[in-house]
Amino acid sequence: MTAIQESDIVRLPRGVRLREDKQRGGWVLLAPERVFQLDGIAQTVVSEVDGERSVGTIIDRLCDTYQAPRERIAEDVTSMFAGLVEKRVLEVM
Amino acid sequence: MASPEVPQPPMGMLAELTHRCPLQCPYCSNPVALERRRQELDTATWQRVFADAAELGVLQVHLSGGEPALRPDLPELVQACADAGLYSNLITAGVNINRARLETLADAGLDHVQLSVQGATPEVTDHIANMAGAHARKRAFAAEVTDIGLPLTLNAVIHRANLHQIDDFVELALELGARRLEIAHAQYYGWALVNRAALMPSREQVMAAVERVEAARERLQGRLVIDAVVPDYHARFPKPCMNGWGRQSLNVTPSGKVLPCHAAETIPHLEFWNVADHGLREIWYDSPAFNAYRGTDWMPETCQSCERKEIDWGGCRCQALMLTGDAAQMDPVCEKSPYHDEVQTLAVLDAAGDADFTYRRFARTTQGA
Numbered sequence: 001m002t003a004i005q006e007s008d009i010v011r012l013p014r015g016v017r018l019r020e021d022k023q024r025g026g027w028v029l030l031a032p033e034r035v036f037q038l039d040g041i042a043q044t045v046v047s048e049v050d051g052e053r054s055v056g057t058i059i060d061r062l063c064d065t066y067q068a069p070r071e072r073i074a075e076d077v078t079s080m081f082a083g084l085v086e087k088r089v090l091e092v093m
Numbered sequence: 094m095a096s097p098e099v100p101q102p103p104m105g106m107l108a109e110l111t112h113r114c115p116l117q118c119p120y121c122s123n124p125v126a127l128e129r130r131r132q133e134l135d136t137a138t139w140q141r142v143f144a145d146a147a148e149l150g151v152l153q154v155h156l157s158g159g160e161p162a163l164r165p166d167l168p169e170l171v172q173a174c175a176d177a178g179l180y181s182n183l184i185t186a187g188v189n190i191n192r193a194r195l196e197t198l199a200d201a202g203l204d205h206v207q208l209s210v211q212g213a214t215p216e217v218t219d220h221i222a223n224m225a226g227a228h229a230r231k232r233a234f235a236a237e238v239t240d241i242g243l244p245l246t247l248n249a250v251i252h253r254a255n256l257h258q259i260d261d262f263v264e265l266a267l268e269l270g271a272r273r274l275e276i277a278h279a280q281y282y283g284w285a286l287v288n289r290a291a292l293m294p295s296r297e298q299v300m301a302a303v304e305r306v307e308a309a310r311e312r313l314q315g316r317l318v319i320d321a322v323v324p325d326y327h328a329r330f331p332k333p334c335m336n337g338w339g340r341q342s343l344n345v346t347p348s349g350k351v352l353p354c355h356a357a358e359t360i361p362h363l364e365f366w367n368v369a370d371h372g373l374r375e376i377w378y379d380s381p382a383f384n385a386y387r388g389t390d391w392m393p394e395t396c397q398s399c400e401r402k403e404i405d406w407g408g409c410r411c412q413a414l415m416l417t418g419d420a421a422q423m424d425p426v427c428e429k430s431p432y433h434d435e436v437q438t439l440a441v442l443d444a445a446g447d448a449d450f451t452y453r454r455f456a457r458t459t460q461g462a
Contacts (some may be wrong), residue, residue, distance in 0.1 A: 011398065012271075013244065014242050014243065014244060015204055015205045015243065015272075016246030017204070019178065021100050021152065022149075023149070023150030024101070024150060028152060030152060030153060030180040030204075030206045030233065031270065032204075032244050032246050032273050033153070033155075033182060033205070033207070033246065033273075033275075034184065035104055035105075035152055035153065058348075067344075085315060086314055086315045086319050087281075087318065088272050088273070088315070088317075
């Protein structure tokens with residue numbers, strides 16, 4: 001499993017797009033010949049990815065949104081990002 | 094009795110822009126009776142179809158053929174996809190798109206390129222595609238794609254004549270900077286069915302290939318995504334063809350016929366509607382062909398009582414028809430099918446054969462000399 005550091009800056013590579021799916025409801029990540037249907041939390045996290053914020057900054061911002069211990073949010077975010085990096089729909093800059 | 098479920102909208106659309114192609118691969122998924130240039134939809138109709146598709150719920154459009162780049166209006170069609178918010182995927186042989194054209198496509202909003210490779214070396218590619226110099230052109234095209242920054246997938250259809258090149262395909266994908274590699278065993282419909290005796294690998298070859306693919310996938314996790322389409326005739330359970338008939342995707346032929354899958358026309362009693370006469374939404378929900386094998390109600394008793402019925406969706410209708418004579422039969426690849434043993438025998442016989450390729454071509458029209 002790819003390890004994600006809080007100092008890493010991540011971005012959606014070219015060919016990966018986040019968009020709303022009005023017909024089915026919710027949001028999707030469109031990637032080469034694949035569609036990832038995101039739940040509300042995943043959408044919030046992926047929406048934070050802008051190619052400028054560090055993973056640590058994203059975690060801090062999510063702490064403001066969700067009333068949960070930072071440690072837990074950090075764990076969820078880094079493992080989600082690691083999974084997306086492995087699928088090559090997210091890249092560490 | 095449960096009320097019939099309302100079908101979900103489709104997510105993907107295969108747009109066969111043309112059946113013309115500079116290559117002649119003997120396993121081409123196009124029908125043996127190829128549609129002609131004069132039958133092809135015009136630009137405006139395709140633009141309308143893309144807008145309708147997005148409105149219906151389609152998220153990704155696969156611009157395919159034949160060779161889609163033989164359409165001079167390809168940039169306008171890519172633009173129409175982008176305007177509708179559709180993710181566009183160009184499925185190309187990569188032998189007739191120069192740098193300037195590729196840049197035009199990228200500027201029009203193309204999201205992704207899938208390049209076919211028939212072999213991992215010039216000798217194999219050029220032989221299978223029946224085109225001298227094809228491999229070199231594909232390599233040059235791949236370099237342009239990655240240089241422009243577009244994501245690239247390599248697609249290799251594998252069979253007896255290139256099954257030994259699995260590791261070489263993986264190397265080629267890495268060398269060309271592909272983000273993804275698709276290794277798909279030939280599926281025996283259309284041209285591949287005509288050529289089955291020249292293409293079918295033995296069970297041992299298939300198993301060895303599956304092992305190579307798995308090893309590469311593990312080794313390259315995070316570097317290269319490897320998707321494999323499993324071989325069919327040698328399996329215990331059928332493939333979940335299209336993830337269920339009329340469940341997730343649709344296919345539009347060059348002349349505008351809308352099919353549940355690209356091979357569906359092999360089932361002769363089905364009635365397909367054309368985008369010239371009907372809206373895409375109406376076709377998806379109401380056309381006889383889409384409703385023929387949708388859901389599970391049509392299934393024979395063995396499927397109805399099977400715990401895999403919503404995993405395999407009964408397998409493939411075209412294959413059922415082809416091998417049993419009845420499209421509503423269970424897929425004969427399934428080990429529960431009474432035809433299962435016959436299919437296995439057939440695979441063994443074809444694998445032992447020594448046939449030459451029948452290359453994919455338009456049939457000669459009979460004209461006076």
